[in-house]
Structures are given as C-alpha cells and as structure tokens.
Amino acid sequence: xxxxxxxxxxxxxxxxxxxxxxxxxxxxxxxxxxxxxxxxxxxxxxxxxxxxxxxxxxxxxxxxxxxxxxxxxxxxxxxxxxxxxxxxxxxxxxxxxxxxxxxxxxxxxxxxxxxxxxxxxxxxxxxxxxxxxxxxxxxxxxxxxxxxxxxxxxxxxxxxxxxxxxxxxxxxxxxxxxxxxxxxxxxxxxxxxxxxxxxxxxxxxxxxxxxxxxxxxxxxxxxxxxxxxxxxxxxxxxxxxxxxxxxxxxxxxxxxxxxxxxxxxxxxxxxxxxxxxxxxxxxxxxxxxxxxxxxxxxxxxxxxxxxxxxxxxxxxxxxxxxxxxxxxxxxxxxxxxxxxxxxxxxxxxxxxxx
Numbered sequence: 001x002x003x004x005x006x007x008x009x010x011x012x013x014x015x016x017x018x019x020x021x022x023x024x025x026x027x028x029x030x031x032x033x034x035x036x037x038x039x040x041x042x043x044x045x046x047x048x049x050x051x052x053x054x055x056x057x058x059x060x061x062x063x064x065x066x067x068x069x070x071x072x073x074x075x076x077x078x079x080x081x082x083x084x085x086x087x088x089x090x091x092x093x094x095x096x097x098x099x100x101x102x103x104x105x106x107x108x109x110x111x112x113x114x115x116x117x118x119x120x121x122x123x124x125x126x127x128x129x130x131x132x133x134x135x136x137x138x139x140x141x142x143x144x145x146x147x148x149x150x151x152x153x154x155x156x157x158x159x160x161x162x163x164x165x166x167x168x169x170x171x172x173x174x175x176x177x178x179x180x181x182x183x184x185x186x187x188x189x190x191x192x193x194x195x196x197x198x199x200x201x202x203x204x205x206x207x208x209x210x211x212x213x214x215x216x217x218x219x220x221x222x223x224x225x226x227x228x229x230x231x232x233x234x235x236x237x238x239x240x241x242x243x244x245x246x247x248x249x250x251x252x253x254x255x256x257x258x259x260x261x262x263x264x265x266x267x268x269x270x271x272x273x274x275x276x277x278x279x280x281x282x283x284x285x286x287x288x289x290x291x292x293x294x295x296x297x298x299x300x301x302x303x304x305x306x307x308x309x310x311x312x313x314x315x316x317x318x319x320x321x322x323x324x325x326x327x328x329x330x331x332x333x334x335x336x337x338x339x340x341x342x343x344x345x346x347x348x349x350x351x352x353x354x
Contacts, residue, residue, distance in 0.1 A: 057217035117156030124149030158182035
C-alpha cells in the first residue's frame with residue numbers, strides 16, 4: 001500500500017511540474033510572435049471601422065495564428081468569447097446526456113440538434129476570428145465557414161421553437177410549411193452573407209450590412225414566431241417557467257443584433273476599443289447569452305410539454321426534421337465551397353495580371 005501511495009504522489013508531483021511549465025512555455029513562444037500592426041499596414045479587407053491597431057501579420061505559419069490565441073490583438077476577445085461559450089455548451093450537453101436519452105427518444109432529437117448547431121456556430125466563429133488573417137483566401141473561406149455555422153444554428157433554433165415551444169393554434173396554421181421555409185431561409189441567409197463578404201470590397205458599408213441583415217432578419221422573424229405567439233398567448237405566464245427564458249433569449253438576440261449592425265462604442269471612441277470594448281465583442285457575448293437562454297427554455301419545454309408535442313408531431317416528424325437539418329447543412333456547406341472557389345479563381349486571375 002505504501003508503495004502504491006508513493007507512486008501516486010510521484011505521478012502527481014510530475015503532473016504539477018508539467019503544469020508549472022505551461023506559463024514558461026507560453027512565455028518562450030510569445031516573443032516569436034510578430035508584433036501587431038496598424039490599420040494602414042494591412043489590406044482593406046482586414047480593416048474594421050474605427051479599429052486602428054492590433055492587426056496580426058499575414059502569411060505567417062499556422063503555428064503563429066494558433067498561438068495568437070494567447071496574444072493581445074484586436075480579435076482576442078472575439079475568439080475567446082465564443083471559445084468559452086463552446087465549452088459551456090459542451091458542459092451543458094454532457095449534463096443533459098446524463099438524464100436525456102438522445103438516442104432512444106426521438107422527441108429529444110430537436111434538443112440535440114439545437115445543442116449541436118449551437119456548438120457548430122460557436123466553433124466556426126472561433127476559427128474564423130482566429131485564422132482568417134493568414135491570407136486573403138483564408139479570410140474569405142473561414143468566414144464562409146462561419147456563415148455555414150450560423151445557418152445550422154438558425155435551423156436548430158427554428159426546429160426547437162416549432163417542435164417544443166409552439167402552441168396548437170399556431171401549429172395548425174404553419175405545420176406543412178414552417179420547417180421547409182426555415183430550412184430555405186437558413187440557406188438563403190448563408191448565401192447572402194457569403195455574397196456580401198465576397199463583394200465587400202465593392203460595396204459601401206451599409207449596403208453590405210443590408211445584404212447580410214435583411215435575409216437573416218427574415219429568417220429570425222420566421223423562426224421566432226412560435227415563441228412570440230406563445231409569449232403573448234400565455235395566461236398567466238408566471239406558471240410557465242420556460243417563458244421567462246424565452247423572453248430572455250429574445251431580449252438578448254435583439255440586443256446582439258443592435259451591436260452587430262452598429263459600430264458602437266468604437267465609433268464614439270475611435271482607437272480606444274481596439275482590443276477591448278468593440279461592438280462585435282458585445283454581439284458575441286449577447287448572442288452566447290441568447291443561446292444559453294434558448295437551450296434552457298427548450299430543455300424546460302422538452303420536459304414539461306411532452307403531451308402537447310407528442311400529439312402535434314407524432315413519432316415520425318423528428319426523423320424528417322433531422323434529415324432536413326443534415327440537408328440544410330450540406331447545401332450551406334456546398335454554397336461555402338462554391339464561393340471559396342470563386343474567391344480562389346478571382347485571386348488566381350488577379351495574380352496572372354500582375
């Protein structure tokens with residue numbers, strides 16, 4: 001017994017030594033990272049309005065961009081906000097898996113799709129903000145990937161709202177068209193965002209935002225309609241604990257949409273929000289809070305409204321909606337691949353003209 005205890009103590013000591021070496025390893029790696037640059041030193045497609053410094057250098061090795069996770073630059077908070085949110089959703093998925101039969105219970109599949117689509121958009125956003133500065137092609141390709149993640153999340157949101165949150169009267173009006181329209185609008189918003197990004201160097205700022213926001217706004221208005229109908233229909237709402245979280249997710253999303261469309265507060269303090277305080281950072285945080293509220297609301301609906309959604313959807317609908325989720329993701333991914341090909345062709349053509 002004494003020998004076993006000593007072996008465990010020795011292993012623990014070795015592990016502690018390895019942990020203590022991590023800060024030193026990061027410190028040794030940090031000096032190898034090139035310094036960040038000012039906006040005039042980077043191409044126009046990398047520049048953000050009112051952000052003057054903190055731009056990473058281009059055409060470095062992949063190691064540089066991954067290590068820049070620990071560097072102070074103008075994308076650091078954007079990366080960490082969704083990276084930490086990804087970990088929180090993974091923890092939530094792990095906790096739910098202990099009590100929810102995601103495999104055997106078909107009525108739990110929409111909740112699983114929401115969790116997976118949430119992870120998808122957060123991870124794609126993390127990669128886009130972390131790696132898009134490597135080259136012009138990477139800049140476009142990784143943000144196209146980001147839009148695929150957003151499309152998946154839009155579909156996942158629509159699914160849980162239609163499956164769990166909807167009232168019978170609203171379901172009777174939209175049952176044959178709601179999910180097909182949600183799938184189309186998810187793909188269409190992905191396509192619009194890709195084209196907006198592709199033509200961003202030729203479009204004024206507000207034109208680009210309109211092309212991005214209008215399709216996404218239409219998708220959100222459609223996807224959230226069962227929740228809005230439910231909020232205004234419940235009497236009294238205090239007896240329905242999920243409604244509180246549904247109200248929260250709507251409030252967080254509308255707040256996040258404001259900071260997505262408005263370059264605030266950096267417009268008021270140009271050059272002072274280069275690392276911390278950008279509107280896009282606030283957009284990330286508020287959207288993550290929206291997602292967490294949505295997951296909790298859907299969990300409560302899954303637990304508390306089973307008689308209703310079993311009667312409305314039966315046992316076959318979940319499979320059909322899951323297949324439509326895969327199809328929507330595949331079509332959105334194909335759109336991103338095609339748009340990446342257009343970027344590659346355009347860059348090759350431009351290089352030949354030089």
